[in-house]
Amino acid sequence: MMLDGPVNASAPAPTGLFCGLAVVDVVQLVDSPPGPDEKMTAVDQAVSAGGPATNAAVTFAALGGRAALAAPVGTGPLAELVRADLAQHGVELIDCSGARGSLSVSSCTVSATTAQRSVVSTNGRATVDADPLLSWARRNRDAGLPAPDTVLVDGHYPALARAGLDLAIGWGSLRIMDAGSWKDGAEQLIGSCDVVAPSARFFPPGPDGPLTEPEEVAAWLRGRGVTGIVLTDGARPVRWWWHDGPRPSEHGQVVPPQVRALDTLGAGDVFHGALAHALASHGRGPTGSTRQAVDTESLSDAVRRACAVAAASTTTLGARAWITAPESGAF
Numbered sequence: 001m002m003l004d005g006p007v008n009a010s011a012p013a014p015t016g017l018f019c020g021l022a023v024v025d026v027v028q029l030v031d032s033p034p035g036p037d038e039k040m041t042a043v044d045q046a047v048s049a050g051g052p053a054t055n056a057a058v059t060f061a062a063l064g065g066r067a068a069l070a071a072p073v074g075t076g077p078l079a080e081l082v083r084a085d086l087a088q089h090g091v092e093l094i095d096c097s098g099a100r101g102s103l104s105v106s107s108c109t110v111s112a113t114t115a116q117r118s119v120v121s122t123n124g125r126a127t128v129d130a131d132p133l134l135s136w137a138r139r140n141r142d143a144g145l146p147a148p149d150t151v152l153v154d155g156h157y158p159a160l161a162r163a164g165l166d167l168a169i170g171w172g173s174l175r176i177m178d179a180g181s182w183k184d185g186a187e188q189l190i191g192s193c194d195v196v197a198p199s200a201r202f203f204p205p206g207p208d209g210p211l212t213e214p215e216e217v218a219a220w221l222r223g224r225g226v227t228g229i230v231l232t233d234g235a236r237p238v239r240w241w242w243h244d245g246p247r248p249s250e251h252g253q254v255v256p257p258q259v260r261a262l263d264t265l266g267a268g269d270v271f272h273g274a275l276a277h278a279l280a281s282h283g284r285g286p287t288g289s290t291r292q293a294v295d296t297e298s299l300s301d302a303v304r305r306a307c308a309v310a311a312a313s314t315t316t317l318g319a320r321a322w323i324t325a326p327e328s329g330a331f
Ligand SMILES: OC[C@H]1O[C@H](O)[C@H](O)[C@@H]1O
Pocket: 023, 024, 025, 049, 050, 051, 052, 055, 106, 119, 121, 265, 266, 268, 269, 319
């Protein structure tokens, strides 16, 4: 799984802002998922902060980037756990809690036989206030700090995503969306993104029902002005499309490294964090904007790197242990 070397060894560390969900993940590794009314002893456990944007931000920082996470976290014991995990992994928190600051717990069961996960969570039920994000941006500007190279949104808390994307438009940052499975309201955000990474469960509405074919999904996203499309499908090949202005569209796929997976929870988030890191590492283009530096070659290279990191993350339990695993030195 050794990669060809750093994306751009001489460039300063890329910076990323991640907007979306923070939760507490309680992960139990079991021989097989419990049945109704069954109590069982787990084989192992992991507890950490979780949520797509949170896991992506931690990955970005673990790969050497400077990451900030805008998410409602609030106060109390669960919030303390999230804050401690982010601090340990070098992610700056911009707490965007509104009046109701209620952090969710994701109860995650992972089968040691199949590495498949089941997740139960109230997800994003806190109210959100985007003002702390805007203040953070103003403070950084006044301090002369560079704007983030990339902004990633995960589709949770659309008002926060909107604020992050609007800032990114002003900064000229590369705008990435972890689109996951289809969510109502996604369409309003997608049109503001340069790169959209949906999963194989992303079925946008079509004239005759949901669009399920990858080519149809890609065409739908292209029709909304998206330049780079990265369609993930678990351990199956990742397909990508690049469609830049009048030039013909380019398309390719990357077969992820085949590994002995223990836990697939959060692997998609790790993929998105690594994708953002690789794309942001290409530096700034001729107009001083990161988005100008990204092209079809950098996208396919970023997909290849993200596949390697995400595959490695599935060999350990939870979305953190891969960071200190010996083979992660290759990243
Ligand atoms: O994408 C997986 C993440 O979101 C889920 O809700 C879990 O919290 C996990 O951290």
